[in-house]
Amino acid sequence: DQQVKQNSPSLSVQEGRISILNCDYTNSMFDYFLWYKKYPAEGPTFLISISSIKDKNEDGRFTVFLNKSAKHLSLHIVPSQPGDSAVYFCAASAGTNAGKSTFGDGTTLTVKP
């Protein structure tokens, strides 16, 4: 039972355009969501997060949207840059079990110059 799903294994966009990465979850107890970015041969690095009491969080070019009724979140990158090319992981956790983190399978984003 995969509780966090990223249904698009890959995404390719043109530099300057918007990148939209999607994530769906099934566990209604999840109340905190994070996005991580991973370059080859490195560990994931934190990008942006959102708690379930919000529906949007912005940080520069990155915005995360949360739709709790649909159990869906998305990461928007505007404008996309070649340096954004990486694997993006969605992760979720629940306050009732704060030690556990569940990750999606990742989406490989390629931004073409």
Next chain:
Amino acid sequence: EAQVTQNPRYLITVTGKKLTVTCSQNMNHEYMSWYRQDPGLGLRQIYYSMNVEVTDKGDVPEGYKVSRKEKRNFPLILESPSPNQTSLYFCASSLFGGGVGQPQHFGDGTRLSIL
């Protein structure tokens, strides 16, 4: 520099030969965790530790042991490694309370190959 350090970065070994992957953080974080990543899959949590002497199972704990005797270190122990434990392993830490509200800092990974 704030960091999570894993050693070794690469290891090729044989079935049944006990091995330990070390993990150390210099940020005084209470929470630490181990993950494995297999091709095409995300990170799956093996074990986590909320604080010194407090550890708990993640989603895939079989075949692994951990200990947390001091705050900065969280070694991962494979008592009798098998080929299905060939994987890329990541250690992570966060300030407190696990993932809720706290982004995790990851090491650069340890690639284990068990023949």
